Amino acid sequence: MAWSLIPLLVLILFIAAIASQCEFKPGGPTAGPVPSFDIDAGLKYDAAELGFPIRHPEVPEDWQPNSGSRSIVSGGQGGDSSTVGFITPAGRYVRLTQSDAGEDELVRFVAGGARTATDTRVVEDHDWVVYGGEGVEALWVSDFGDVRILIGGSGDEAEFTTLATAAGRAEPLEP
Template sequence: MPNTKPRIMNDWKDLFWSLLPLVLICLVIAGIASQCTFSAKGPTPGQIPHFDLDNSLADDAKRMSFPIRKPALPEGWTPNSGHHDTITGPGGGAVSTVGFLTPQGTYMQLTQTDAAEEALAKNVVGTRYATGTEQIGDRKWVVYAEPGTETAWITDFGDVRILIKGAGNAAAYNTLATVTGQAQPLPRG
């Protein structure tokens, strides 16, 4: 019979020596699968995906029943994503969204839709109640801020509602609001 001690006599050292082989096996498997890297420098930014903003918005201008604008963003803003969606229910409509990385590396989203402001706010932010306004140029942006979510700004062009939100600072919001307010609708044909 092996010389084992009663369970009550086990301590943290026994637990450590029992788990050590399992941890080593997990590290070896993660290393083989290239899912784990070790760096003294810490995390590094990954490759920004290529996204063709011009073609995407031109296509949206042809397909959507409302005007689509392409803001002329300053240097350093990189388009990285886009998608279409539909807001269902009362006040819903088609949605065109594109995303950008700011020069500071934060994400900002630009959404254009024919949905009502309340439906858009509820769908994107989770609330339908405004918490304030921002005046950028000659355009008033309604601010929707809710704890635990990114702040969203919405403006109404009459035939289209535009929403901006993201992790950017006040300067990023002001920049995106300014260039979007100045943008003219793209040709529809």
């Protein structure tokens, strides 16, 4: 019975090789190219379409914008949100979400459940509430009055501070 499976296995490997769906890499997988996202166009569009101020933070040149999205935040004080993501030089993902939703709803929406505030930071005259804990992604949230800004991702504290600084200095885009 085992001898009858060998031709079948050879045929499967042959078809996979022809279709280029199989590859042998002794060193393991390697990182592919970072996707590109036109952050200028994305944020300008969101500024024109959403009913709250959208800021375009000036991050370091070596941070590559790689994603953007808009979502509806559900909950008691739900609203809309605009998110852009960056890959830092260290290869970590950091995202900035801007929303007219309440802080609790925004944190629940992004975190997928309730989180407890664990710390605070002051960056560029803005108070940032840190939602963290063991084994969970840190989230920083600040209330800019007309918009809540949330920073999350796999970045470290220095990268979060860099993005919080850029967000604090950014002026709202014209709709």
